[in-house]
Amino acid sequence: MKQYGTSMQAAYDEFFKQVKDAWKDINKGFLKPTAASTSALNRILNLTRVIDLFYTGESAYDTAGDSAKTSITAVLIDSIPI
Secondary structure: OOOOOOOHHHHHHHHHHHHHHHHHHHHHHHHOOOOOOHHHHHHHHHHHHHHHHHHHOOOHHHHOOHHHHHHHHHHHHOOOOO
16 A cells, blocks of 8 residues: 555455455356356355455454354355255
């Protein structure tokens, strides 16, 4: 931030904009037919969800307590089939 002379808020805004755009790309790519199996794509998508949860969730990354365990279980084990 100091190198480019920008504020912390501007850096956060840009970061979250990039995350939002990445989710759009992931969802768009997931809906297109591909040679990869759906099972493999689901595992990649679930891993991406967990990573997103750790970095943007309710301090689940910092505390790693019951909140993180509940969230990971909800995303990976109790996911809703499409």
